[in-house]
Amino acid sequence: MSNTLPVENTEWDFALQFVSEPLDLEMPLPEKPVCEKTEPPTTMSLTQVPTPPESFSASPVDSPPDENSFVSVSTTFFPGAQNHSHPPDLVLLTSDSVFFYVHAHVLLSVSDNSFNSLLPPSPDAKNTAMGPVVLVPESSNILNILLHTVYDLSCSHYSPSFESLAAALSAMITYGMSLKTHVARATPLHTLLLSHAPLYPLELYTLAASYDLYDLAVPTSSHLLSFSLASLTDEMAERMGPLYLKRLFFLHFGRADALKRLLLPPPHPHPPTPACDFLEQKKLTRAWALASAYLAWDARPDLSTSTIESALAPLSEQLSCESCRRALQDRLKTLIVQWSVVKFPHDVFNSRIVYAFL
Secondary structure, eight states, X not given: OTTTHHHHHHXXXXXXXXXXXXXXXXXXXXXXXXXXXXXXXOOOOTTOOOOOOOTTSXXXXXXXXXXXXXXXXXXXXXXXXXXXXXXXXXEEEOTTOEEEEEOHHHHHHTOSSHHHHTOXXXXXXXXXXXXXXXXXXSOHHHHHHHHHHHTTOOOGGGOOOHHHHHHHHHHHHHTTOOHHHHTSTTSHHHHHHHTTTTTSHHHHHHHHHHTTOHHXXXXXXXXXXXXXXXXXXXXXXXXXXXXHHHHHHHHHHHHHXXXXXXXXSOOOOOOOBTTBOHXXXXXXXXXXXXXXXXXXXXXXXXXXXXXXHHHHGGGGGGOOOHHHHHHHHHHHXXXXXXXXXXXXXXXXXXXXXXXXXX
């Protein structure tokens, strides 16, 4: 039995090395409904009472409400919503028959093309107690994101998918809205888009690049350090455009070059002692050069500090001089700190490869 244990442990070690870090991948949440069934709004006062039936008529019997008598209304933009100090004066009807009750002047204030020439409504538009009804080609999920952006509200509680958010940005362009204004840093939509960066880094970076959304592309780029540039397709490169494509390449090449520069200096030599002179200390210098060359040969922009430490820390086991060991530990500590504070996104995105260290 004792002869088989080392083999089993080796096999388990080999299998477990691929799950040494917890798999905390987040699965995207399904989109939540943006509307609910309700009775059509009516202008009848609450004090009105319908005419009672004739005395000789049979008593009315309660019947289940007809499904056709209900309509789908937005759960945020409904007639009694407190989204504005004034009551809504416009109704938007989506392609999937959901009603959104909004304010025409609010939509006009953020649009430079009269909301794709839909406002003011055509004289032929159907009028209701809440204003004219305007048909829009977007689905309720897309219009819900757009209107939340117009009113500077967060729609994160609806858990919109990345595809819906991308479609909403396209719709905003159609309706004459400025993306650089409404997807600026710290806006609700910017925060919501950035939450998808861990799962859709390349897609989000490409989306930001296609609309020149610099403040969105910079934080997203940090999630692309492990991305293989060789897998970039022609379609992705075309959508990014030359400027953001160059910045992505500079991000990878700049980080790799920065690592090589950091690895170059060996541990600082200490004053010679009877047991360890300069000739003896050259052994540590040669060992550092070999180990750092191993790391630099396959330098990756997403190289972790633990990988660096695991490659260089074992050098101390071959040292008998305590001063050399301290010098190695100090050099390794400095290297890890320097690599962890390399400031890559902002400098690279200004088209300058600048290495900022402590």
